[in-house]
Amino acid sequence: MASFPRYLYEYPNMDSSFPFYMKEQQPSRITLHRHDFLELSLVTEGTGTELINGTPHVLKPGTLAFLLPHQLHELVSNPADPLRMYVCNFDMSLLAGEHEADWGGQAFLSAQSTANRPYVEASPADLERLRGIFATLFEEYNNRNPWRNWLIKAKLIEALTLLERIREGNAERESAVSTTAAQDNLHASIWPILQYVHQNYREPLSLSGLAEHFHFHPSHLSESIKQHLGQTFTAFLQELRIRHACGLLASTDLPVTSVALEVGFGSYQTFCRLFRKLKRAAPADYRKMMHKQRSASVTDAQPD
Known part of the structure; x- marks a missing residue:
């Protein structure tokens, strides 16, 4: 089970x-x-x-x-x-x-x-x-x-x-x-938000909700995140969730539908579409590939 x-x-x-x-x-x-x-x-x-x-x-x-x-x-x-x-x-x-x-x-x-x-x-x-x-x-x-x-x-x-x-x-x-003083100030203002996302990305999150919670204007928060990370808030959140999904697929036998829900996706179809976009493989195929690599790698990684 x-x-x-x-x-x-x-x-x-x-x-x-x-x-x-x-x-x-x-x-x-x-x-x-x-x-x-x-x-x-x-x-x-x-x-x-x-x-x-x-x-x-x-x-x-x-x-x-x-x-x-x-x-x-x-x-x-x-x-x-x-x-x-x-x-x-x-x-x-x-x-x-x-x-x-x-x-x-x-x-x-x-x-x-x-x-x-x-x-x-x-x-x-x-x-x-x-x-x-x-x-x-x-x-x-x-x-x-x-x-x-x-x-x-x-x-x-x-x-x-x-x-x-x-x-x-x-x-x-x-x-x-x-870094410059301006970049230091950016770290100071943005990191609490990124920290919050890291700790809560499995929950429903939105840019507008974060902006309200941390007293930012949504457009200013969006621009600040993009300046700090080089990507949009949505892309950042999706990558965190997909990264967690990769770990679950590689390390457990959870059904793919359960993995999607566990990492914060409300839609299985959306999860599969984004996973394929970011990893160039369907979730089930990624699991097979990682299990195959893991079997070979564990043997190679054994201490002498």
């Missing part, structure tokens, strides 16, 4: 003034799931395989992953070489609150939504630095030292900065995030 992947919407401290949770774990297997909060993880020992939105990759010491809300993922540890990893769960507000635009938190999250893959492989030198960062995070999280939350947030930002530097390289990254 078809079943939805687990949907996790709670974690310790989520309703506190500092919504951050951290653990060190040795998982043997974590079944397919998704959540509406952010997750940062670092593998420190062992090997295994993780699938994110149906695409597998090897887990090994130095694998650093940062997952946005609603990304489907699961992992399996190698019994002969068990995984040990740090996992941090936290709310978007720690990076994208109203005061975070000045240091780039909103721009950082915006960049993550277009990254080719949500993980990097750290070099031995970077891994040692990351071990120190996460060890400090874990120590501070489990104690109640003065200014604890400040240090946790500082180390969290340090880890995320290192992730981006590994991914892009210092020169490219510095060039990509250098």
Whole structure:
């Protein structure tokens, strides 16, 4: 019988003034799931395989992953070489609150939504630095030292900065995030809206409704979104829904009609038409293709 992947919407401290949770774990297997909060993880020992939105990759010491809300993922540890990893769960507000635009938190999250893959492989030198960062995070999280939350947030930002530097390289990254004051103001005003869409795209959303909710004129909001994303609000919303649908098709056996409803489409015909337009394949054909690729890739991705 078809079943939805687990949907996790709670974690310790989520309703506190500092919504951050951290653990060190040795998982043997974590079944397919998704959540509406952010997750940062670092593998420190062992090997295994993780699938994110149906695409597998090897887990090994130095694998650093940062997952946005609603990304489907699961992992399996190698019994002969068990995984040990740090996992941090936290709310978007720690990076994208109203005061975070000045240091780039909103721009950082915006960049993550277009990254080719949500993980990097750290070099031995970077891994040692990351071990120190996460060890400090874990120590501070489990104690109640003065200014604890400040240090946790500082180390969290340090880890995320290192992730981006590994991914892009210092020169490219510095060039990509250098913005004018006008662009900074745009990030500050638009990101709360994009964050809201990321968290609620499965619900009925409209440009006029968002404009009213966030006190924008509809035409101004439409132009601002297009300037920020390079695409219209409708195209942005459709891509989010289709991306989620791709993960469900690749990772579950849910009927295509259920997938369409789950990701926010009220019309099955509209879903199929847009899916074919964006992915150049019908949903059922895409599922077959991904299952075939997954079978081949899982074999190739097994640790030596």
